[in-house]
Every structure is written in C-alpha cells, then in structure tokens.
Amino acid sequence: MPGTTDDIPRRLLVIAAHAGDFVWRSGGAIATAVAAGGEARVVALSYGERGESGELWKVAGQTVEAVKEVRHAEATSAAGILGASFDCLDLGDYPLRFGEEVVDRLRDVVLDFAPHVLLTHTERDPFNPDHPVAHAAVVRARLLATGAGVAGAFPTVPPSALFFFEPHQPERCGFLPDTFLDITPVVDRKIAAMAAFASQSYMGTHYAQRAEHRAWHARYANGDASVRHAEAFQRAVPAVVRQL
Numbered sequence: 001m002p003g004t005t006d007d008i009p010r011r012l013l014v015i016a017a018h019a020g021d022f023v024w025r026s027g028g029a030i031a032t033a034v035a036a037g038g039e040a041r042v043v044a045l046s047y048g049e050r051g052e053s054g055e056l057w058k059v060a061g062q063t064v065e066a067v068k069e070v071r072h073a074e075a076t077s078a079a080g081i082l083g084a085s086f087d088c089l090d091l092g093d094y095p096l097r098f099g100e101e102v103v104d105r106l107r108d109v110v111l112d113f114a115p116h117v118l119l120t121h122t123e124r125d126p127f128n129p130d131h132p133v134a135h136a137a138v139v140r141a142r143l144l145a146t147g148a149g150v151a152g153a154f155p156t157v158p159p160s161a162l163f164f165f166e167p168h169q170p171e172r173c174g175f176l177p178d179t180f181l182d183i184t185p186v187v188d189r190k191i192a193a194m195a196a197f198a199s200q201s202y203m204g205t206h207y208a209q210r211a212e213h214r215a216w217h218a219r220y221a222n223g224d225a226s227v228r229h230a231e232a233f234q235r236a237v238p239a240v241v242r243q244l
C-alpha cells in the first residue's frame with residue numbers, strides 16, 4: 001500500500017530542480033529501490049546548465065546549449081548506473097521560473113507513475129534560488145494528484161510517502177533528518193553515478209563524506225555496526241505502520 005512501510009518493491013520518483021541534484025542526495029535510495037525489485041524515475045526541471053555546471057564553464061567559448069548536452073549525457077549515464085530513467089523538462093536555471101502549467105505536468109507524472117515514495121528538496125535553501133521553487137511545485141503537484149485521501153471530482157492515485165533529501169547546507173535549510181537509509185550495499189553504484197557528473201566533481205567528494213558521517217548517526221540510532229554509508233531524509237508526511 002503506497003505510503004506505508006510494507007515490505008514491497010517501491011516505485012520511487014525523484015523530482016529536482018537541476019539535473020545533478022538527484023545523484024548526490026538520493027542516488028543510494030534510487031539504487032536501493034531498484035535492487036529490491038522496484039522502479040525509479042528521475043525528473044529534473046532544468047539541466048542546471050547556468051548555475052551548477054561549474055567545471056564546464058571553465059572552457060573558453062562555452063555555450064548554454066553545449067553545456068546542456070553534456071549535462072544530459074551525464075545525467076542519463078548516472079541514472080542508468082543507478083537503474084532509473086531520467087527526464088528533463090529543460091525549464092532553465094538560475095533562475096528557475098515557470099507557470100502553473102508545469103505543476104500540471106508534474107501532477108500528470110505523479111498520476112502516471114503512482115509512486116510509493118516521492119523525493120524532493122527542502123522548503124528552504126538560502127544557498128540556492130531554484131531548490132525552493134522546485135519544492136513548492138512538487139508539493140503542489142503531489143496534492144493535486146492525490147487529493148485529500150478521499151474520493152474527489154478528479155483522478156487521483158494513493159498518497160505517496162514524501163521525503164525531503166539532504167541539502168548541501170542542511171542546518172541553514174532547516175533540514176532535520178528523521179530517516180536514515182543504509183546505502184552500504186549500493187554505495188559503489190552511487191559513487192560511480194556521482195563520478196559520471198564530471199561537471200560538478202566537487203559534489204561527489206562532499207556527499208561521499210556526508211554518507212559516512214550520516215552512517216555514524218544511523219549507528220547511534222540502531223546500534224548496527226554494518227551501516228557504513230547512509231543517506232538522510234526528512235519525512236514530510238507521517239508514516240502509517242502496522243506496528244511500532
């Protein structure tokens with residue numbers, strides 16, 4: 001049943017502002033879902049071509065179109081390593097701006113895929129102009145696709161579990177993790193996927209270190225010494241369980 005902790009293969013949907021966001025913040029979650037027999041889709045609202053492709057802008061004569069091509073190839077490769085599909089709406093970044101029709105498109109993605117789990121950005125991110133914009137659209141699209149959990153006048157799918165993935169400056173974003181995912185069995189896949197994003201190579205180091213750091217927190221919480229790498233998430237919708 002979507003939104004519960006039932007041990008069934010998951011349909012996992014990640015919607016992020018930029019093409020690289022999914023890999024640092026949820027690459028382990030994607031690989032884990034796929035390894036368990038589930039399915040994962042990634043939708044990026046932009047390629048992050050202007051604001052998050054630093055290495056590519058060191059090249060003389062660089063153009064936005066050329067950067068987008070590289071970013072598409074990187075994202076497709078990284079998603080493939082993790083076992084996910086990748087689509088980009090190519091709405092532009094820094095700033096990411098769009099109208100209500102994009103919310104409708106995202107609603108239709110949720111209706112079509114009916115994810116058990118939906119991942120996106122935190123509500124606040126004082127270090128990024130686009131992440132909060134994506135957050136607002138995703139939350140709104142999810143609600144338009146699921147309604148109020150009761151019958152309504154429009155098509156709906158069961159409510160998905162909604163998690164925010166870890167920002168790069170978590171404290172400044174008000175990120176308070178309440179869920180640690182043990183990604184130890186799939187960490188090699190995540191590291192390979194991060195390496196595919198050569199245009200943001202520094203982020204791979206950042207999040208590889210963060211995964212070890214979060215594993216400490218996970219071990220404090222459950223005492224399982226086998227957890228060596230973890231991803232942190234914050235639940236936005238209460239979990240419904242059959243036992244505590």
Ligand SMILES: [Zn+2]
Nearest residue numbers: 017018021052
């Ligand atoms: Zn981003």
